[in-house]
Amino acid sequence: MSKRYLILEDGTVFEGKSFGANRSTTGEVVFTTGMTGYQEAITDQSYANQILVFTNPLIGNYGVTLDDYESLQPHIKGVICREVANHPCNWRMQDTLPHFLEQNDIPGLKGIDTRELVRQLRVHGTLRGQLTDKAEDVEAIVAELKKVNPTANIIQEVSTKTPFPNPGTKRNIVVIDFGLKNSILRELAKRDCNVIVLPYDTPASQVLNLKPDGVLLSNGPGDPKEMSVAFPMVREVEKHLPLFGICMGHQVFALANGADTYQMKFGHRGFNHPVRELATGIIAFTSQNHGYAVDPQSVEKTPLMVTRVEINDNTVEGLQHRQYPAFSVQFHPDAAPGPHDAVSIFDDFMSMVDQRRKEAHDAEEN
Structure with a gap:
């Protein structure tokens, strides 16, 4: 695991650890209050081109199974959570969440204070953000985020x-x-x-x-x-x-x-x-x-x-x-x-x- 950063369009930076795919991504940062169902949410096409923040402090504890897919090709841009289960266990489990994200080219960020992030989204509203392993030029990233509309024409x-x-x-x-x-x-x-x-x-x-x-x-x-x-x-x-x-x-x-x-x-x-x-x-x-x-x-x-x-x-x-x-x-x-x-x-x-x-x-x- 290496450092990974979430940079928001208002200039806020969150530092955590990477999991899932090893790449940068940009999308609307939104949050879900569900206590379970992380796999259904990640594969739900309604989250296309969004970076999803889980308010529940731990996800991945029961792994991933094909029966719970909401789509075979998820279009979510990224996943953010406080903690990912190290030893998931469930009789239906066919894969782990980190490996599932890696296989589907979806980057993840863990180890940040998701409560602080969610409070910021509740106060300021939905913000565009970027998950990246490099945070040297935050101002340039912020300027670029303000120009894009990640969900434009996404239904097509x-x-x-x-x-x-x-x-x-x-x-x-x-x-x-x-x-x-x-x-x-x-x-x-x-x-x-x-x-x-x-x-x-x-x-x-x-x-x-x-x-x-x-x-x-x-x-x-x-x-x-x-x-x-x-x-x-x-x-x-x-x-x-x-x-x-x-x-x-x-x-x-x-x-x-x-x-x-x-x-x-x-x-x-x-x-x-x-x-x-x-x-x-x-x-x-x-x-x-x-x-x-x-x-x-x-x-x-x-x-x-x-x-x-x-x-x-x-x-x-x-x-x-x-x-x-x-x-x-x-x-x-x-x-x-x-x-x-x-x-x-x-x-x-x-x-x-x-x-x-x-x-x-x-x-x-x-």
Whole structure:
């Protein structure tokens, strides 16, 4: 192990020890409050081009296993933690975290005071940073960091380039890939859905030609306003089919229907976020990973209504179309990692799909 430094765009420097890949990297520095699930977070494409800080003081203690991958090719730029387990142990373990990061060319930094770093991010907001083994010219690095936008157009990199299936035998569901998590596919597979995953820029005509029973808009990284190519597709598809958006899909759904989004100060990342359903008052603890949110005031002049809010800061966590069977949530009901309080939302989507199929069948018979 050698010295490694985190240099932030405000000029702050943290010195620690290196692990993982032996190279420099640049990205947005964000933090997650999850106590476990480090592998799912690292392989989550919503962290693409970001350097992830773990607030839990120890990670890597149960190793890495293929079953928990959220994507096979993670696009995270770096990992920062207080300590990495020296002797991980778990009956499912297939690799250690440091070796996994090395194999995937992801540098890591350990041995710093992550509490101090997180406090700085909470005060100043998300900052760009660089992990490097050399800190001789901090001013030059800071100047360069201020010029770059690490997450610009990132969905184009992480979305699938060609359609692919996740076979089932019951409902036909199209998933639009903005940075899809495998856990979403797992939840659809549990419900025996026959899934076709399509690129983020697929037009409505191609979606409808597949004759799906419903459409799901996936999670993904970056600024949702960069996904304007998908807005016409959403506006057309929601007229014909049940539609369900998750995270980035929620934001794209909002923008397509005339609402607005904004960048949060430091975002929601972790799985201890309480969300209230307005119609019932029921509170669910949810898994979240996003740096943008829907502007609640902008929803008022749209055909949408707010259905859920985050209790801590009142951010919009759910939307419903007033005319069509289309809805969305900002959090991850697939919960990988995280609590399963909200997993039944997938069943709500299935109910919408089944109702639409019944109506279509009845119309054909009449």
